[in-house]
Amino acid sequence: IPATPPTFVSDLKNKTVTEGESVTLECHISGHPQPTVTWYREDYKIESSMDFQITFKAGLARLVIREAFAEDSGRFTCTATNKAGSVSTSLEEVSGEPIPPFFIRKPMQFGPAHFECRLTPIGDPTMVVEWLHDGKPLEAANRLRMINEFGYCSLDYGVAYSRDSGVITCRATNKYGTDHTSATLIVKDEKSLVEESQLPEGRRGLQRIEELERMAHEGIYYKNFVRLI
Template identity: 25%
Template sequence: MLDCRVEGEEPITVTWLKNGKPVPIGVGTRATVLSNGTLLIQSFQKKRDGDSTDAGEYHCAAQNRYGMLVSRKARVHLASLPKFHTHPESMTVDEGGVARFQCQVNSIPEANITWEKDRMAISTSNERYTLLPMGILQITGVKKSDAGVFRCVATNIANTRYSHEALLNITGGAPRIYKEPVILSGPQNLTITVHQTAILECIATGNPRPIVSWSRLDGRSIGVEGIQVLGTGNLMISDVSLQHSGVYVCAANRPGTRMRRTALGRLVVQGDFLPYW
């Protein structure tokens, strides 16, 4: 259903167009214009042989004896959830180390990603497990009990899909052996719109466990309002503004020393431009 509300002197005639062409209305069609101007499409269709898809750009036009108004355009997509294009991969980690799994799927609308261990939903109350919305699972301070089979589950209104399974093996580590800090995964370049939430990943390993800190390359303060740390070092910025644009530096610091490893990612925040009328 697509709404089209108009104010003006009656009578007002409302017509609908898809991709610039009139939408067929009437007997034998699936589209109806309700008395309030709303377009109703019954049994939304994807493309078939000899038939066109209902997906596309729609807008309405309202006309009375004084003239015509044309609305902005609304794009209607067909919901989909194809197969995963990135599956989690099996890995072996020393006890006390860090594990990271990732899966990715392109879907309309964006799929909700959850994780399972041995085909049971992972408890979000476990502080050592961090689930990032872009399909990433981080496990810090791994224990023998973390060993098992992991997979991610993608769900939207179109379907539910399961990724390939990945095995996590835990070896008896030697925690007393010094290991330099290493950033397993640093922040990626990210472009979002104002008022959205930005999440910059940073997960590091080493012995002793490195301390993760964040800064901006231009020296400006990151601030504290709307800032949260997810897990042991991922940076979340809520309700971003244009001032949040910049290059962010994740640093993994060895405690008590100046030894550090860094990774950079650029955050671009775009304005929320109003559509034309």
């Protein structure tokens, strides 16, 4: 079979994506013998890595960018080469659209003093997440545990005291802006028994507290509960 130079059956297409999202660039290539494929960002060769996954199977050349950020914007080129020739296709820009933090789920809690919420964009290296009590920053300590991973944010109180009552705020900041979300923690007396309810009306909350107090007197220990307002 005579050698034929590489040909792009389909070219790269320009793309715009939200910052932090995965993006896939692909094109179809024919040619004999099978071409070797090289990817470039501007004039720099891209090597396969955790952040950039390169594959070429059955004529489909693909580059997957695990997370796209604004600094990834630029010209991406795919070059196919065999002994009969070489050909390239480019897209002008892959831009991570800059977005400020946004809480897609507000703090929720059912059980011990534990707050959690969901945040976007995911994987933003400029993102700073803080927890505050009545506007004052909280710091991780023996009885406070904070997690911020892949858009999941949580705050755990190992033990809650009456002085911990107040407005608990999660605040996220990146170079494009700030967002925050809050809930109210009420710790009742030294036993750390609090009401858990999002319903302001009446009897359900009162009956719940009375039930918990009855159980506590009967020797059933409830560490703490949370009311979100």
